[in-house]
Structure formats: C-alpha cells, structure tokens
Amino acid sequence: MRTATVAAGLVGALAALTALTGCSGGGGDGDGTAASATPSATTASASPSGSAAVTGAAGKLQGSWITTSGGKIVALVITGxxxxxxxxxxxxxxxxxxxxxxxxxxxxxTCPDGNKDRVTGMVDAVDAKGMTVTWSGKTGKETYTKAEGGKLPSALPTKAKQ
Structure with a gap:
C-alpha cells in the first residue's frame, strides 16, 4: 500500500514537472500559467563557470527520467x-x-530552497532507456531510467558507484 501511495505521488509529481517545463501530450503551446505561478528559474544562460550558454537539449535527453537516492525518488524532466x-x-x-x-x-x-546537491550535471551517457549524469554537488553520479507515457519504469535504478 505504501509503495502504491509513493508511486501515485510520483506520477503526480511527474505531471506537475511536465506542466512546469511546458511539455504536454497534446503538443500545444499551453498558456504558461503553470510556470508563472512558480518561482522563476534560471534558463539558457552561461554556466557558473563562465563557459558557453546552453543551446538546446538533444533529442535523447527529452523526457521524464527516474532514479532513487538515499531512499527517495528523484524525477528529472527535460523538455526543449x-x-x-x-x-x-x-x-x-x-x-x-x-x-x-x-x-x-x-x-x-536552481532550487528555491537553496539545495546545491544537483546544480550542474554533465550527461555521461544517454540512450532510449537510461541516462547517467554526474552532478557537481555532493550527489555525484546518478543513473536514471526513462519513464514512458507518464508511467513509472518497472525497476528504478539506484545511485551509481563512483
């Protein structure tokens, strides 16, 4: 029962993140009200190290990605x-x-609560089923599983060994 509750909550979180990042199943533009009701985010700008600006996510990064870390579920959604x-x-x-x-x-x-665990991440590997990201914060390397169609993957990965 507890797993079902966590899973239902995560599906809701994925839906909220999808709305937040502007992704929709219908392909419409949306009116932007979801994003305007939340704190402002840093968008395509120069990284803290002063290197070139982010120019666009490759097709393989697009979608909803799930992992577990410290007994918690982590959902990463990338749209455009x-x-x-x-x-x-x-x-x-x-x-x-x-x-x-x-x-x-x-x-x-950028996290409104000031958390710095996952501020800058470099994608080490990505394919249709999984993605590995090395975060500059204390999180380090994480392996994510792609969530298709708003459903949780059958198995969630755990934090990758360093």
Whole structure:
C-alpha cells in the first residue's frame, strides 16, 4: 500500500514537472500559467563557470527520467531547453536548463530552497532507456531510467558507484 501511495505521488509529481517545463501530450503551446505561478528559474544562460550558454537539449535527453537516492525518488524532466527536478520528501522542485554546452550535454538547475546537491550535471551517457549524469554537488553520479507515457519504469535504478 505504501509503495502504491509513493508511486501515485510520483506520477503526480511527474505531471506537475511536465506542466512546469511546458511539455504536454497534446503538443500545444499551453498558456504558461503553470510556470508563472512558480518561482522563476534560471534558463539558457552561461554556466557558473563562465563557459558557453546552453543551446538546446538533444533529442535523447527529452523526457521524464527516474532514479532513487538515499531512499527517495528523484524525477528529472527535460523538455526543449527546460529542465525540472523533483525529489520526494522535499517541498520545492528545481528548475533550469538542459542542452549542449561546449560540446557536452549539460543540465543547470536552481532550487528555491537553496539545495546545491544537483546544480550542474554533465550527461555521461544517454540512450532510449537510461541516462547517467554526474552532478557537481555532493550527489555525484546518478543513473536514471526513462519513464514512458507518464508511467513509472518497472525497476528504478539506484545511485551509481563512483
């Protein structure tokens, strides 16, 4: 029963992140009301290190990605240049940009609660089923599984060994 409750909550979180990042199943533009009701995010801008700006996410980064870390579920949603991240048990989600930067696929997030665990991530590998990201914060390397059609994957990965 507890797993079903967590799963239902995560599906709701994915829906909220999808709305936040502007992704919709109907392909419409949306009116932007979901994004305007939430804190402002840093979008395609220069990274903190001063390197080139994020220019757009490659097709393989697009979608909803799930992992577990410290007993919590982490959902990362990437749509176009926008990225959103939700961790169960935290009240706020993080927003930002994802895309190519200096020849690498990068993710830059800002969290309204000041959390720095997943601020800058470099995509090490990505395919149709999974993605590995190395975060500059204390999180380190994480492996995500792609969630298709708003459904949770059959098995959630755990934090990758470093």
């Amino acid at each position: 240049k926008k990225a959103g991240l939700f961790v169960t048990g935290r009240k706020a989600w993080c927003q930002g940009a994802a895309g190519e930067e200096s020849g690498m696929q990068m993710i830059h997030l």
